[in-house]
Amino acid sequence: MxxxxxxxxxxxxxxxxxxxxxxxxxxxxxxxxxxxxxxxxxxxxxxxxxxxxxxxxxxxxxxxxxxxxxxxxxxxxxxxxxxxxxxxxxxxxxxxxxxxxxxxxISMVFQHFALFPHRSVLENAAYGLEVQGVPRAERERRAGEALELCGLGGWAKSWPDELSGGMQQRVGLARALATDxxxxxxxxxxxxxxxxxxxxxxxxxxxxxxxxxxxxxxxxxxxxxxxxxxxxxxxxxxxxxxxxxxxxxxxxxxxxxxxxxxxxxxDRSRVLTAGAVMEPVETVLGTPAEPGAPAESGAPAEPGTPAESGGPARSGRQARTAADQPRTAADVLAAAPAAVPAATPLAELFGPCAGSAAPVAVTDEAGGLAGVVTRARLFAALADGAAPGTGPGTGATTAPEAEAEADAQADAQTGAEPAGRKEVARA
Missing domain, CATH: 3.40.50.300 (P-loop containing nucleotide triphosphate hydrolases)
Structure with a gap:
């Protein structure tokens, strides 16, 4: 109810x-x-x-x-x-x-504090209990506990005009909490x-x-x-x-x-969460292709690239073969630069997404894999005016141009070569 x-x-x-x-x-x-x-x-x-x-x-x-x-x-x-x-x-x-x-x-906390200037902080916090008819010793105990909760434990004997505006508002909040x-x-x-x-x-x-x-x-x-x-x-x-x-x-x-x-x-990065924009697990799990299969961009890896020579992976959209893709949830979690709960704000994903081409893993309450957030997905979600059906939480595929732009923004943070633009040009 x-x-x-x-x-x-x-x-x-x-x-x-x-x-x-x-x-x-x-x-x-x-x-x-x-x-x-x-x-x-x-x-x-x-x-x-x-x-x-x-x-x-x-x-x-x-x-x-x-x-x-x-x-x-x-x-x-x-x-x-x-x-x-x-x-x-x-x-x-x-x-x-x-x-x-x-x-x-029902308790109410007002905009302008509404404290009694002739009463101490403790007496103000205990006022609602006084109205209820609670005995003095009991109301002072409960008011003191409420002040402690609000970070004002050492101010019980002070007067309201000795407190800053924020502290006075904490007294008002303590008064509301004291009544339980x-x-x-x-x-x-x-x-x-x-x-x-x-x-x-x-x-x-x-x-x-x-x-x-x-x-x-x-x-x-x-x-x-x-x-x-x-x-x-x-x-x-x-x-x-x-x-x-x-x-x-x-x-x-x-x-x-x-x-x-x-x-x-x-600030969308502080409101939207990993769970709201993640791609479902099914999009990143599957069986690997035969060795030498086409790269995910539709073109083979360029000769001399770190991916072909076995050097370190570069940031940006990479020419990786389908055989490199993880097969299981455990593989995804192991390869992810970070594993975060679904409630994590997107602002906290910038670092992991900028430092690795692998997607960030999003976990459920039991710690299992719930989905992933790619860097393209992250930046597309933060774009102004994302349309319903193409934005966060829809599972829609991002257009190649959007992915390239997302990679370019991530590369700008890491100083890596913006490889994604080359691949869009070739596609």
Whole structure:
């Protein structure tokens, strides 16, 4: 069962909101309602969040993402639709029951820290427990443990104004963790921080998530942040969710031009993984051909090349015979310059791919061979605007020109002769 489930959520501000929802359901757009003095902040939003998942809602200012977040814990009542939390309909709860859910099971981390200046760091971290009515000794113990988790164990007696912005945000995160809530809602929690501190906080959150496995809904306007943190991402525009999927889904298959415009500046090498772009095992296994068979480029090895004379293999696309190809998964793993898990970012494959013509092996959870990433595949995946069906994860064969360009880029890193261009010219 999903931990959190949103069903057809609408939030309309202004006159006759119920009538506005009916108009939206009939096909009216946001601008038509605005002309009548009504604002549709969220329109027909539906999604599910699984236990232990970081679900990121990404959009520009005014897209409706913060309004959506506030409906998830009852701070705003939906005009229409339901929010189910562990199967319980939060929209049907009375005020008293809703406050109990918010104080015990849902915690929120705000953008601007929201610390009490007259309370110590420890007292701030323990505030949520104080609201719950937890005895002082117990809440101080749990708050101290949360501060330790967030790297602030030595700052318990300090005052908020003695801390940097990043440290203050860690106190806010510790306060949320101290309650041991099942769901964390984070509203632009890192956007007020300097870039380096912001990245440190992202690292901190990911590290904590590995240990605590919390369910998190994270709001941001920064796509790079969304791509880095989100197990799943919802992209919002004008109150609607226009695409919902993993970072790789959104990067490789943008739903429309609006989403495509966002991903232009994303560092693909940090988002795409070896598992997303690998070629299947079947493409590199098989029986060897007879000695003297044609080279894989369709032409025999050039006389005097290192491949023919038995010298060291050169980088770039090489004229190797089919007899040199590995036969088994063990052969592929032995020949590979590196063996990496499927979740490895492509940025970590540059070195192995540049230093060897053999493909990088991608392993499954048991350490077996799951697939391979060739240098041509790597650079094709990183090319801007890779089309669906020819890009990562499709198993499609790269065109010779694309392979030659990939080899040329790899050769530029190693200083080797760009042999691939010669072979394309001969093909």
């Amino acid at each position: 999903s931990r959190l489930h949103a069903e057809h959520l609408y939030k309309v501000f202004g006159r006759r909101p119920d009538e506005a929802v009916r108009r939206l359901e009939a096909g009216a757009d946001r601008d038509e309602l605005r002309a009548d003095g009504t604002t549709a902040a969220v329109i027909d939003a539906s999604f599910s969040v699984e236990p232990g998942q970081i679900f990121v809602v990404m959009g520009l200012s005014g897209s409706g993402k913060s309004t959506l977040l506030r409906m998830l814990n009852g701070l705003l009542e939906p005009t229409s639709g339901r929010v189910l939390f562990d199967g319980q309909d939060l929209t049907a709860l009375g005020d008293r029951d809703l406050r109990r859910v918010r104080s015990h099971r 809530a099942d769901l964390l809602l984070m509203d632009e929690s890192f956007s007020a921080l300097d870039p380096l501190i912001r990245r440190d906080m992202q690292d901190q959150l990911l590290e904590l998530q590995k240990r605590l496995k919390k369910t998190i809904v994270f709001i941001t306007h920064d796509l790079n942040e969304a791509m880095r943190l989100g197990d799943r991402i919802a992209v919002m525009r004008d109150g609607r969710i226009v695409q919902l999927g993993s970072a790789e889904d959104i990067l490789v298959r943008p739903a429309n031009d609006y989403v495509a415009s966002f991903i232009q500046d994303v």
